[in-house]
Amino acid sequence: MKGESPSWPPAASLLEEAADLLVLHRDFAGAVRRCEAGCERLGCGAESSAEVKCSLCVVGIQALAEMNRWREVLSWVLQYYQIPEHLPPKVLELCILLYSKVGEPQVMLEVGSSWLRDQTNKSLPEYSSLLELYLLHVLLPLGRFEGAEELVQGCDALDSEQQQAFLRTICESRCQWTQQKEMHSGGEEQQDAAAETVLGSLSQKLLTMLTLLRRALRSMSSHFYVLPYKKMLLATFLLYLVVVRLDPASPTSLPFIYKLVQLFRQAWTAVFSPMHRPPIQN
Structure with a gap:
């Protein structure tokens, strides 16, 4: 009947279609529609469908970014996972890298903090790499050095060696930040004197x-x-x-x-x- 919604195939087939539209046909809008249909079909889903849902979101994020709709990415993903702590590691990683690349790391500030402080997520094998990614691409570029130290020192999922390595990275970034600030201040003083x-x-x-x-x-x-x-x-x-x-x-x-x-x-x-x-x- 004309005007009826299309009868979508299973989520796995929708994922395959979305990937083809993204990579082969460069039909980004069509890829997003397939991803949305697949995520809605899965809903909260069972554990067996979690990987398919994550892959649908990854393809959807890439398609939105290709259309320069990156501002919608985080809200688009959260409508399928409800709360930041439930984001899959791969989805969180992609969001951090995306917003860092477009120069808006502050978008991921609260989401990343909530995810990393969740006790369940601390047991995941990807936790350490995501913590490092969050430090390097969100906290340190924003000059949140005290928050970075607090996060690392209060994380019992890291051993002593890992904590020291992260703290050294924070210290080096703080020194670079201070030097750049002093150079900028000195340049302004020279401009004022010339003026x-x-x-x-x-x-x-x-x-x-x-x-x-x-x-x-x-x-x-x-x-x-x-x-x-x-x-x-x-x-x-x-x-x-x-x-x-x-x-x-x-x-x-x-x-x-x-x-x-x-x-x-x-x-x-x-x-x-x-x-x-x-x-x-x-």
Whole structure:
């Protein structure tokens, strides 16, 4: 009947179809649909179906990543395992590596911590390798050194030699982190010093410019009362050139100011007749 849901084959067959769609046909959306159908068919499932369910999730994760839908991966997986502690080691490993690769290790912070602190998971043979993976790709890149030490020291699943090896790794990472932070801080201080030098030079130029501008304004202000409209317009235009059009940071600013003052004097001489020309103050 048209519109009915397709009758999906058993989960193992769906896994085979999903793998073919992912690898051979590059049909990532189709692979995800097969994985979802297989996981729903299995449900909580029995122990014998756990491996098939894990494989379906692995194929689904890869297909989602290929479609650049990596942000959905963790929530997509957890809908089939409910709580982080129940994630299979292979699925947890793939999630840690994926979110580390895309630069979002903090996504796995709580999930990884919950899984590693679970007593049942501590008895798994993959526990030690997953702990190392979590340290190297989640805690240490995020600078969570104290949390890393606490996790290692409180883990009774590790022997003394393993604990010491992990603690040395944490110590080395902390030293590298500190060195990088100091180098970054030193680079910022050098940039600040260079900026202060540039600002000091600009301040001297600006002070000289303002001195010349004050001289021109003082000369202009003493004669505003005798200026008719056109002469006032000329003075306003000259002031506009100084204030608006002049870039005080430009190396050519100061010669331009000197020329502008001379231009103002010439304009003043040309505008006023000798009889009515007020004295120009220096």
